[in-house]
Amino acid sequence: MADYDESRLTVVDHPLVQHKLSILRDKDTGTKQFRELVTELAIFEGYEAMRDFPLEDVEVETPLEKTTCKRIAGKKVAIIPILRAGLGMVDGILTLVPSARVGHVGMYRDPETHVPHQYYCKFPSDVENRTCLVVDPMLATGGSLTAAIQFLRDADVKDIRCLTIVSCPEGVKTVLDYDPEVRLYTCSVDRCLNENAYILPGLGDAGDRIYGTK
């Protein structure tokens, strides 16, 4: 049994997600296709992460008659990518919520210590009134994601949902233990981290594969 609060973890394991993830993991998948798949997987994850958004009744006149329909009731969204790799998920979420604002957290992991170093942070001015979807394809040690969560809590954000594509048990536990309210969505919880804090089996370095920098 997992030793973290499983009720706040959603593994988005739809057959289409698993299919696309298998292509994403393949070392022979090229940059263009990798980028497209990250966008597509972000759409599936965003769909799940917004499943509980409240609805309100609206009157609509179809070509035939008036009817009562449902629309999302005033939820405002901010997408918060963790640079660089998180940027790859932004367009997918914007496809679902075109009016969302986008805030950025710039961080890179020190290759030796694996500790994240922040180099940029800019949020929308009303971020505290928005549901924040933090996006980053990889959740490894959890250092980057917990730092991003803390920046948002410091900015008084109440509703934080984290969307990753590949996670590992260590990172999931770190994030869910760090913040008692945050919710986590991922396409896979992989086996473990290796000695360089890369996820196994994982998909390698997501930033490098999205941007073709290696």
Ligand code: PRP
């Ligand atoms: C990767 C990834 C996450 C982080 C995960 O980014 O995109 O942000 O590592 O590792 P952690 O859970 O151990 O913190 P990286 O630091 O390589 O930067 P990049 O996106 O610029 O490539």
Ligand code: URA
């Ligand atoms: N960052 C990545 O891009 N991949 C990993 O496996 C771990 C951290």
